[in-house]
Amino acid sequence: MTIVETRPQVETHGISEPTGSSPVWWIALVVAGVAMVVAVVVFTASVINEPKSFADPKVPLSVADFRVNMPSRDLTTGTKTLQITNKGGVQHELLVFHPDSTIDPRHLPLDADGNIIEDAPGVNLVSDGDNIDPGQSQTRDLDLTQPGTYVFLCNLPEHYGQGMSVVVTVR
Numbered sequence: 001m002t003i004v005e006t007r008p009q010v011e012t013h014g015i016s017e018p019t020g021s022s023p024v025w026w027i028a029l030v031v032a033g034v035a036m037v038v039a040v041v042v043f044t045a046s047v048i049n050e051p052k053s054f055a056d057p058k059v060p061l062s063v064a065d066f067r068v069n070m071p072s073r074d075l076t077t078g079t080k081t082l083q084i085t086n087k088g089g090v091q092h093e094l095l096v097f098h099p100d101s102t103i104d105p106r107h108l109p110l111d112a113d114g115n116i117i118e119d120a121p122g123v124n125l126v127s128d129g130d131n132i133d134p135g136q137s138q139t140r141d142l143d144l145t146q147p148g149t150y151v152f153l154c155n156l157p158e159h160y161g162q163g164m165s166v167v168v169t170v171r
C-alpha cells in the first residue's frame, strides 16, 4: 500500500512542476505569437507592394543565347530608351510587339518553321531594329505611352522557339 501511494505522488510532482512555471511559458508563447503575427503582416505588405513598375526612361536590357533579359517585367508608361546589349555568342535582334486582345502574348502566331509571322493580324510590331552582333549594343526609343501587354523578343530563325521572349506589362 505505502509503495503504491508513493509512486503517484512522485509522478504528480513531476507534472505539477512545469505547470507551476506556466505564467512564464504563457508570456513566452504570447510574445512568440505576436512576433509571428507581426512577421506575417510585414511579409504580406511587402508582397502586395512588391510589383513596382520599372520607371526609369532608360531601359537597359540584354539579348543572349537564347534569352531576353529585362530589368523588370513591369514598366511604367512613357517614351523609353532601350539600351540593348548582345551578351550572346551569335547575332540577335530585339523586336517589340503590342498584341491586341485576340492574341495570346505567350503564343504569337507562327509560320511553318516556328518563327513569328510579324505582319499577322493583331500582333502589332511596334519596334524593330538591325541585328546586333555579339558584344555590340544598340540604343533606340520605344513608345510605351499606351498601357497594356507587350512582348520583347528575338525572331531570328528558331530563336523565339528557344525561349527568346519576355511578356511585359506596361502600366
Ligand SMILES: [Cu+2]
Residues within 6 Å of the ligand: 063, 091, 092, 093, 154, 155, 156, 159, 164
Ligand atoms: Cu536571337
